[in-house]
Amino acid sequence: MPDTNATPKAITPLAWKDRPALIEHTFAPQKISAEAQKERKANVGQTLTALGSYWKGRKPLILAKACILGALLPATDDTEADLAVFEKLMAIDDDAFRRRVKSRKDAERITTLPYAERLALCYRPEEVDDQALYGPVWDEVNAHLGTDAHGFPELMEQIGTLRFGHRPKVGDTFCGGGSIPFEAARLGCDVYASDLNPIACMLTWGALNIIGADAKARAEIARAQRQVAEAVDREITALGIEHDAHGNRAKAYLYCLETRCPQTGWMVPLAPSWVISSDRRAIARLVPDPANKRFAIDILTGVSEAEMAEAAKGTVRDGDLVYTLDEEEYRTPIKTIRGDYRLPDGTTGNRLRRWELHDFKPRPDDIFQERLYCIQWITKESLGKGRQQTFFAAVTGEDQEREANVEAIVAENLVRWQAEGLVPDMPIEPGDETTRLGRERGWTYWHHLFSPRHLVIMSPIKRHSNYPGLFLDFCQRLNITSKLCMINSSKGQGGAVKYDHVFHNQALNTLLNYGQRGCTSVLANGEINYPHSPLRVSADVKTALADSIEKSAELWITDPPYADAINYHEITEFFIAWLRKNPPEPFRDWIWDSRRALAIKGRDAGFRKGMVEAYRAMAAHMPDNGLQIVMFTHQDAGVWADMAEIMWGAGLRVTAAWYVATETTSELKKGGYVQGTVLLVLRKRLGCDSAYKDELMQELKAEVARQIDTMTGLNQRLKGLGRIENLFEDADLQMAGYAAALRVLTGYARIDGIDMTAEALRPRKRGEKGVVGEIIDFAVQVANEHLVPEGLTAAVWERLSGPERFYLKMLDIETTGAKKLDSYQNFAKAFRVADYGALMGAMKPNAARLKTAYEFKRSEFGDTGFGASLTRAVLYALYELQRETDVDEVLGQLRDLIKGYYARRDDVIAIVRYLGQKREKAVPAEAEAARILAARIQSERLG
Template sequence: MDAVTPTSTVVPFALKDTDSLIERVWPAQKISVETQKERKSGQGQTLTALGSYWKGRKPLFLVEACIWGALLPATGSDEADLEILDLLLGMSDDQIVERIKSGLSLEDIKKYASKEEYEELVETIEEAGSRKERLRSLRREEKNRISAAIYARMPYSARVAIMSRPEEVGIHDLIESRLPRVNRHLGTTAKTVPELIEQLGVMRFGHAPKVADAFCGGGSIPFSAARLGCDVYASDLNPIASMLTWGALNVVGADSTRRKAIEKAQELLADEVDKEITALSIEHDADGNRAKAYLYCLEARCPQTGWLVPLLPSLIISKKRKTIVRLGPNFLKKCFDISIEEDVSPADLKGAEIGTVQDGSLTYMLDGERYSTSIKTLRGDRRGPDGTTANGLRLWSKTDICPSPDDLFQERLYCIQWITADSLKKGRQETFFAAPTKQDLRREEKVIEIVRQRLPEWQSKGFIPDSLIERGEKTDEPIRTRGWSHWHHLFPPRHLLLLGLIREKMSSAEMCLDFCQMLNITSKMCRINSSEGQGGAVKYGEVFYNQALNTLLNYAVRGSLSVLKSGSLHPPTFSIGRNCAVATHDAKGIGYAADLFITDPPYADAVNYAEITEYFIAWLRKNPPAPFRDFVWDSRRALAIQGDGEEFRRNMVEAYGAMTRHMPDNGMQIVMFTHQSGSVWADMAQIFWGAGLHVKAAWYIATETTSELKKGGYVQGTVILVLRKRSGGEAGYKDEIVQEVRAEVADQIDTMMGLNQRLKGNGRAENLFEDADLQMAGYAAALRVLTRYEKIDGTDMTKEALRPRRSGENNVVGEIIDFAVQVANEHMVPEGMAPKLWGGLSGGERFYLKMMDIETTSLRKLDNYQNFAKAFRVSDYGAVMGSMEPNKASLKAAKEFKKSGFEIPEFGPSATRAVLYAIYELENEVEGDEVLSHLRDMVQSYHSKRDDLAAIADYIARKREKVDETESRAARILHGLIRNERLG
């Protein structure tokens, strides 16, 4: 792309040695809310249209918040600096009107409006003899003016839920009308966002900022940087990642003229292929109906009866249409005939939920007898001495496109969904289901014959894959469960024909992106869901609905119309005009310079992209179009940085060391990673030590989801680490460093809590920083101190970072970081709790009472509970949890413990345990005198602890007032009993 002519009229290097805003303050809670809104928009996310199969993209809003935070200076006025950052991210109260998406509800108005605003927006009318409230009919401008003030009082999460995302309304439009205000604060003269970015770069680095990402993945970081106006260099070892990043910059980032040309080429290719498919007469029946989808299942011969049985987990085709499969025994051929019945009775529909596969076994009825055989037994699965599983399946050959007659698993077409001839060209098509006829089966044979004839030539030219599936953690699945040995075995003949025709005609890089979207819906791994679609219609899934290669017993094969339509990409347009480059190479071998390295490394990554993307690489590795010819079309698994442990640490040190060497002395790195374990911090400290980096700040961004695919322990939070080059060669001793850490952590948290209080004093309804942010800031403060030193107790920490660890050895880094957490927790005294009382509580008590404070807000996120459990060293916090649902987590109430439930290690013989038991008794109508008697028995030195017990009861009464009124009342009664009891 062409470089932009410099427009800077600012002083070069004026900010060279100035701290960035993200090193000082950063509104992590507001950024979390905006980030989650973007993530939850699903297919509405800007880059998802390029490839929904890449699951690990960081939200664009989060990346842009990092870039602005890195470029903006910390001027010494935190509140003024945050106001400017809010404006640049579209989060300011001044920008509410432009972002208003849906009007305020009557409930919102009652809750947040002033009396005057309420009267302006709401009127009372007489209707059917009663008075009712309704919204007044106002001009849009007037309504928005009044509503904006109400929005500004709402909690930020509630406000954003009913507003458009900044990029939906045009982030540059939100910002540019307010640039005069920004210029006055920064001393810039910009008239556009790219000009402002360039001027900040000149002031800090002497030129427009250069941003690089050595783990570019799905392209979020390079795209966000380029969209703002930075020069960008992106690379990844994986060619699919680099291709997606190229697409973000050159397709989503294309101007309108280029986009029209891309879309025209897409339409021409689709029309050409469609005409060829139609001419082959393989998708139309004699009445002109056209197939929308073909439903296939595996068949296997039962070893007990010798019958060939379809493997169908369910006999339901469509719940909405009450359509099911009927199996009729064919005693002559020892198999089952299949018919399709529509509009069956509720009883028949219910009975069809149970198919011929139950609990992993082939199970069916024949002549009144029930037969059942485990599918593992059918395959002959056996475990070898090395722990691997083998079986008796035949490995398919390079020339195979369907099972041979002797294979255990056969593939059977059992149903076709047809589009009626007269609705083919209508916007709303009509469809019906039918069992295949003899003519349909002849068309199947025709397809197989065409593919067999073309396969040798197409494989030699790369139009159909000819590569073996390399064994691995994810790629073993199709080999082990089906005997598929080459990548083209994962595709049905119909799709081999369709994809081969498309691949033969592809000529541009943009088409590769379309093609990969088609690959994601064309293999034998596409699920059939009888009730998942809109209105309960049948929905056909994607291959990568999760991050694995899942073989299926029955699957959908979409007709060519659906496939061709899926490849027509229409993402939003964001014209990019800076210098952008994309390459494929190892992060450890980078050779390009950048001012900001922003990366999302593969730490403990459950997504094995190195293996699963070979599914796509197999189709593109031969004769890819320019500019992809310079890419290395191989996953290069051996070079991929994955997992954890010693090898991971060494690779990461090499990668981040290379980035450090290629940035200026005042450059910066921002590292994003998923925080799942406390040991992560010690590992990351050692990695940054080895790479010559000094941690300056850390921020926590909540990214939870309640997706069915992520239930169970997959709660996520992203930590943003800010790093600079380490200067000097300081040495220190552990006992001195511990005290330095204590002071640094305390100062950091006191500063952030003070900013919360100042902003609340200015009318803000909620905290800027919540407890999770304060915890992360405590970690960061510890790492700031630690990573400044090259030697601790005489040990060279750079060399120590690369030394293999021995099991059970003491880790000075881990000890200091744990200490930092304790210091942070001491400073995070819940509102309404006396610091002296807090200091005397056990970890279990602190956890319970702290989370009780958090439950008075809307922040019932499971990762909050997880993080505080780790911080307070509570090993089994689940024992005191009433709910572990990700976004609706909650503690047990006193009544939920029941009598036996109070004997848990998390509380021990503590004051909090005694108070909760007393509240439990009061709720069960035990007399007050008896409750006090039990309390005296439970608490040693009761008289000296009366004040603490009363304070805890009072605290619970106040915290439970709006959460559990009954418990609050009982706690208030207990407080009075303790205070008013007569002591002998």
């Protein structure tokens, strides 16, 4: 392994513009993976999350920095020295850890610890003062590069001038949450950023102009925040809608839906649980009111365990309305109450009334009513204090009067508010995420997602938020004020109750009961103490299609939409509906529309066409020695075939590919999910090399194998030195194999005489794979064949059939807790197992598993395939042993079933022991049978 602390040697003079980039020759993927995961685990402590946690797709800043430096630093003849300089500039070398350590007492031992343990004791590089962290490295960096820099902006200026003649510009036409533009600007590069989505552009603008603001601008933002909070608080207080007669002020309001039971005619409140606070043992209890055929709702605190358990049952269970009246239980499916139907032509619908433009609450005859059932009050004595005292109370007549007052205010002002842009008047367009709002609630305009109380609160906030920096605050407040905010009553919150934000995931989730914050809570959430990292570079942010580029850049780094990406073009309309009228400068000229029809989404022809146009435009707006890096994640071989064609169509070739594990592994690993991102390094295809398919297959096979061997071999080597843990799952290694295939494929302009650029743009017939699809399928097979399960040797693996490999590989994956059916489908395809269902014990989408030996019994024998295999014979032997058949009789059966038994006896022992290891926890009886059989075969052999 290279000594990354060795003193680098100065590079020899050579025209910088002709040098390959460092990232095309070397990188530090394992260390960057570990650092990226540490940043992810910081959650709200991540630098840009404060701007809007509702945007989930941001790549870690440490990854963006690694890409930018890797693309701009030159590769020399001394790869070890190149890597040493890169690691010093990334602050991931041993010396840097002594400066990153949180406690000085750990400084001496830090470099002796495994990488993961080091990280637990250290700050992230961006949390440490630049001069303290990087001051000691500049002499060595300058000696190697021939520069005279003492900070990143100086370094970017100097190496950019050497390579391109000026300070480099980094572009990103899918800027999303702004990670790439922000990190480029922080390093000292000029920036061009664009996105079709105005919310993405606003977040990127915020990264550059709020996080990156100087002290004077930050003070102005803080002053504006205070002014909005004070002005709105005065208005709401003057309305008298949040204080009770004792001077207490409402912190939150708890609402639920209510509907008429078709069996009894009673109005029944709906909630999956009536627990309000686990810590305070606070619950809502339904009390029958026979005179009005409805339920009163009492609020109790400090109840017993039995009462808590009863409240937790709720009145909605497994999609049914469930309640007890006069000791009789009534159950009705919610879909029946809604009147859901499906017509023969596939059309679906229900009896819910579609709300209209000026509706803001249900009408009396609507199926679902909305009911206030509890208020959390802040005591008068603790108002304005840092630690507030609160209590939960049932709704009184006075509270209902205040609710009626709120509704009267909205009724009087809604039309005007909508005309002035203070409340949305934008329709909810149908879509994958948005259609459910109408189907499940009848909502048709975006303001229907907000209670009357929050329309009263948010309209003055919008009126006062005419300063650009406050638009991001306003979106933060929208994210916590909708009817889509769940009541979080779980334990460990110190008696508090959390009212979660709308986008706790990437969906618009309708709720049966929900929490609505009062004005003080809403305003407090907008007073954000943003991180501070002043920038001093040129930065352009535009709302534009990815192919409508206005500026050139030397380096394009993009994290594009994937074939099954998050529907940001739909869900961000939640914000756009509020912001689109009268936005302040510099947002005034932006297009405040999601432009769904123009979004690159889906897959196949539309996906390929949009991506080709985008990357062709980027290639046209970069010099011949420019570079692109594409961050891409997908497990579908078909999508990778699309990516190969996109690169051809755009006139690009892949020169390098690295795999970085960007996601935290604790829960994701249990499901066998992809952990990270492939970095595809691209240059313009300036040549016209040709290849034949047969030759290409051999080159591809070697390259895929090399890629996977590099990753797994490096893992073992580093693990052996105690430096870093294995961060990659089989799904990750498989995906890295796809990337290696792209590196081979895109190097050729013609394959079997076919012009691949023209082929990439040719329309496809349904189901047609073409030459690229066939080659990618071959890459999948090669990748999976290389993934020998732990516990088997490569020699044994090579002698097994495809169905055997499938069964034994999936058995290994099952030990990680993987249950996804699509994982079985992918590996069945890779190992060419046509009827893998015969080997499955369960085929539920999220609870799939293989058959056990006992479940196979005497079935699935045959002359070919799995039925005639060594592994099937061993499974039959384990079944017989579990039936308490004599072990010698079982051994005799095994000899008869396995052709050439004595020549394959070592393989038999290996398979038996492997099955015993993998079934140890899941099927102990099978594991015990395996131990007995292995011992008997071993003794037979020795005898």
